[in-house]
Amino acid sequence: MIEVRNLKKSFGANTVLNDVSVQMQPGKCNLIIGASGSGKTVFMKCLVGLLQPDSGEILYQGQDLTTMTTAEKKEIRKQIGMLFQGSALFDSQTVEKNIMFPLNMFSRDSYAVKLKRVNEALERVNLKDVNKKFPAELSGGMKKRVGIARAIVLNPQYLFCDEPNSGLDPMTSMVIDKLIMEITKEYNITTIVNTHDMNSVMEIGDHILYMHKGLKEWEGTNKEIIFSKNELLNEFIFASEFLKDAKDMRMLELSGKIANQRNMDDLMNNEGSTRQ
Amino acid sequence: MNFFTELGRFLLLLKGMFSRPENGRVYWKELMHQCSEIGIGSLGIVVVISFFMGAVSTLQTAYQLVSPVIPKSTIAQIVRDTMILEFAPTLICVVLAGVVGSKIASELGNMRVSEQIDALEIMGVNTKAYLVAPKILAAMIVIPLLVVISAALGIYGGRVAGSASGILAANVYDKGLHENFVPYNVFFALTKAYTFAFLISSIPAYYGYHVQGGALEIGRASTKAVVVSCVAILFADYILAALLLQ
Numbered sequence: 001m002i003e004v005r006n007l008k009k010s011f012g013a014n015t016v017l018n019d020v021s022v023q024m025q026p027g028k029c030n031l032i033i034g035a036s037g038s039g040k041t042v043f044m045k046c047l048v049g050l051l052q053p054d055s056g057e058i059l060y061q062g063q064d065l066t067t068m069t070t071a072e073k074k075e076i077r078k079q080i081g082m083l084f085q086g087s088a089l090f091d092s093q094t095v096e097k098n099i100m101f102p103l104n105m106f107s108r109d110s111y112a113v114k115l116k117r118v119n120e121a122l123e124r125v126n127l128k129d130v131n132k133k134f135p136a137e138l139s140g141g142m143k144k145r146v147g148i149a150r151a152i153v154l155n156p157q158y159l160f161c162d163e164p165n166s167g168l169d170p171m172t173s174m175v176i177d178k179l180i181m182e183i184t185k186e187y188n189i190t191t192i193v194n195t196h197d198m199n200s201v202m203e204i205g206d207h208i209l210y211m212h213k214g215l216k217e218w219e220g221t222n223k224e225i226i227f228s229k230n231e232l233l234n235e236f237i238f239a240s241e242f243l244k245d246a247k248d249m250r251m252l253e254l255s256g257k258i259a260n261q262r263n264m265d266d267l268m269n270n271e272g273s274t275r276q
Numbered sequence: 277m278n279f280f281t282e283l284g285r286f287l288l289l290l291k292g293m294f295s296r297p298e299n300g301r302v303y304w305k306e307l308m309h310q311c312s313e314i315g316i317g318s319l320g321i322v323v324v325i326s327f328f329m330g331a332v333s334t335l336q337t338a339y340q341l342v343s344p345v346i347p348k349s350t351i352a353q354i355v356r357d358t359m360i361l362e363f364a365p366t367l368i369c370v371v372l373a374g375v376v377g378s379k380i381a382s383e384l385g386n387m388r389v390s391e392q393i394d395a396l397e398i399m400g401v402n403t404k405a406y407l408v409a410p411k412i413l414a415a416m417i418v419i420p421l422l423v424v425i426s427a428a429l430g431i432y433g434g435r436v437a438g439s440a441s442g443i444l445a446a447n448v449y450d451k452g453l454h455e456n457f458v459p460y461n462v463f464f465a466l467t468k469a470y471t472f473a474f475l476i477s478s479i480p481a482y483y484g485y486h487v488q489g490g491a492l493e494i495g496r497a498s499t500k501a502v503v504v505s506c507v508a509i510l511f512a513d514y515i516l517a518a519l520l521l522q
Contacts, residue, residue, distance in 0.1 A: 050394055070295075070402075077400035088395040091386075102399050105298050160398075 001026045002047065002158065002190060007056035009042055016042045017053065018214040029184050029191045029204045034211035035236060040194045041162065043211065047192065048080060048160055049073055060158075078106060081151030082160040087143040089135040089150070095122070096131040099150045106154065121149035125179060141172035145179065152183060158190050159183065165197040177203045198237055201225065210236065286482045292404035293412075307410040314411075314477075315418030318375050319425075322368055326426035329363050330355060330433030338443040348444040352452025355434040357461060364427035365465045366513050369472035372419060373505040377480040380411055381501035384484030385494035393485070408481045415477035416470060423469040464520050471516060472509050479505045 002024040009017040016039045024030045032040045045051040047058060049065050058065040060076050068076065089098050099121055103114040122130065125145040135143055144164060151159055161180060165173040181204045184191040193200065201208060205222035210233050218225075218233045228234060297303040333355045341351060384407060387393050396403045431453065438444045444452075480501035487497045 048398055050397060074400040074402075077398055080398055082395065082398045084391045084395060086390055088391040090392055091390075104302050105399065105401060 001059075001061060002192070003057075003059040004047070005057040005059070007043070007046060007053050007058065009039075009046055009051065009053045016214050017046065020056070020211070020214070020216050022209050022216060022219065024190055024192055025207045026190045027184070027188050028206035029181060029193060030207045030209065031201060031205040032192065032194045032209050032211060033196055033201055033205075033236070034217075035196065038211045039214040040196075040211055044160060044162055044192065044194045048082060049077065078154065079157040080160065081154065081156035081158070083144065083147045083151050083162065083164055085163040085166050087135070087147040089143060089146055091135055094132050094134055095127075095138070095146050098135070098146060099153050102150065102154050117153055118149075121153045122146075124152065124183070125149045140167050141169075141175065144168070144176050148176075148179060148183065152187065155187065156189060158192070161191065161193040161195075163194055163196075165195060165200055170199065173197060173199060174203070180204060201237070212236075285486065286478075289404055289408065289482055289485060290478065292402070293409040295402045295405050297405060298401060303406065303410065306406065307414055310410045310414035311418050313379075314376050314414050315422065317379075318372055318422060321371060321375060322422050322426050323429060325368065325371060326359075326364065326429040327433035327436075329367065330359055330430030330435075331437035333358055333363070333430070334434035334437045334443065335441060338438070347452075349448050349452030349455060351438065351444055352434065352449040353455055356431050356453050356457070359427045359430035359434075360461045360465050363430055364423050365468040365472065366509065368423055368426045369419065369469070369476060369509055370506055372422070372472075373476040373480075373509060374502050376415065376419075377476050377502045377505045378498045379480075380477060381480035381484035381498040382494055384408075384481060385487035385497050388485065388487045389490055389494060404485070408478075408485060411481055412474060412477045415473045419473035419476070420466055420469040423465060427465065464516075467520065468513065468516055471512050475508045475512060476505045479508060 004020060004022050004024075007017050007020040008015070020039075020043060032043060034040050042051060046053045047065075049058075053066055056066070060079075063072070063076070065073065065076060089095075090101065093101070096115075096118055099118045100114055103109065103117060107114065109117075118131070122128070125148050127142065127145050127149070130138065130142065130146070135146070138146065148161075159180075164176050164180060168176065177200050180191060180193065183189070184204075193204065195201070202222050202225075205225070208218075208220055208222060208225055209216060210218040210225075210230070212232050218228060218230045220228065225233070225237065334351060337351045337354045338348075341354075384393075387407070393403050393407070396406065435446055435449045438449050439446045480498075483497040483501040483504070484494075487493050
């Protein structure tokens with residue numbers, strides 16, 4: 001389990017994280033949402049140890065990452081897999097070598113065993129016949145999937161995803177969301193996703209943390225978020241008129257003012273088609 | 277950022293390289309890869325430059341040595357000592373600072389900007405040890421070899437140019453090469469080669485590793501790395517000459 005206590009991080013006079021405390025739910029998809037510049041990326045970088053916070057604690061199973069030695073950090077990091085915003089695949093290596101890299105570094109298995117694990121990881125992310133391709137030959141969605149395969153090949157306990165949907169079309173975004181959700185459940189890992197994609201929030205947000213100007217503004221689930229009374233959160237999630245209308249319709253429906261008990265999906269579909 | 281801050285970060289980068297490798301075989305592969313990249317990758321330019329440097333040295337020395345009192349074989353001695361003492365170690369290393377230095381800085385800079393270095397850190401890999409150390413070590417293995425090749429080719433280039441232009445016959449040139457040879461000069465040249473190899477690999481690695489920003493910053497870091505490496509080579513050249521040639 002990951003627990004964050006009173007995390008603070010500043011860059012000069014600019015306070016990016018201000019006293020953030022949160023408990024990530026184990027075996028669930030934990031989402032960090034917020035507008036650009038709200039501190040989500042810095043928060044995630046602190047969580048994985050790429051940035052050292054000014055104060056506060058980041059506890060992995062009770063062990064504080066901020067006070068760990070380099071050797072202890074290395075051990076924790078072996079339990080972490082991370083999907084980066086730009087996938088961060090090694091350009092000069094094929095897909096197979098990219099995924100095999102953590103195995104080569106940390107496993108003493110034979111080449112055949114490692115190759116089997118690479119193929120299993122690729123199969124898990126629904127990719128076939130890409131072993132010998134280079135990252136430059138892949139689409140954005142495929143790169144993300146290779147990134148996920150590389151992140152899970154060592155069977156981590158924690159999966160971090162930084163903006164997994166950025167630069168992807170809505171269909172591919174849904175595929176990636178579904179994949180993250182499935183992997184979280186199947187491997188029983190704690191997943192932390194950094195996003196501002198509202199589809200992801202509704203699809204995979206078991207536990208959501210909304211950040212605003214470096215502060216934890218709201219915490220809850222995807223079932224609760226839509227009815228939240230938090231004004232800042234509402235401004236963020238209902239930034240589009242379409243979603244605002246959808247919410248109003250849903251509220252009317254729930255209060256019994258609409259006779260026809262349509263579900264949210266129907267409402268959104270109808271709304272979408274009338275606007276075309 | 278002032279000079280001492282940069283120097284401190286540079287020393288911390290070097291200190292960070294010294295750790296037990298996560299997997300020796302992977303590091304060994306990377307070292308061999310870098311040896312090939314730096315050594316084989318620069319061999320062509322070193323061969324061409326060295327050969328012509330020696331050839332031109334012969335012609336220019338002959339042009340300036342017009343006195344009938346000085347034997348023609350002296351030309352060979354001058355070409356030999358110039359190649360060993362200065363041209364092969366210093367000039368070739370200045371060229372390599374451009375070829376190898378910019379490559380190292382842009383490679384690491386690109387890895388930093390595209391979060392590949394972060395990805396390695398998350399995996400638990402010591403990126404300073406895995407990415408920087410093999411480059412410096414490889415440079416220190418292959419650059420002295422390139423300097424030796426350069427000196428030999430330069431001397432040979434002088435011989436070819438001397439006989440082709442009719443300035444001095446090959447046997448006279450060979451005779452001159454054997455006269456007044458000081459083995460210490462080779463030691464001096466190799467000392468310079470090792471020092472410069474360290475400079476032209478570690479300085480660009482420092483600038484590349486600490487890039488922040490995008491493509492523009494990678495370009496700037498690459499240029500700065502080459503300029504600083506060249507200045508460092510010339511400065512070190514003077515210091516070594518002052519210390520070792522007294």
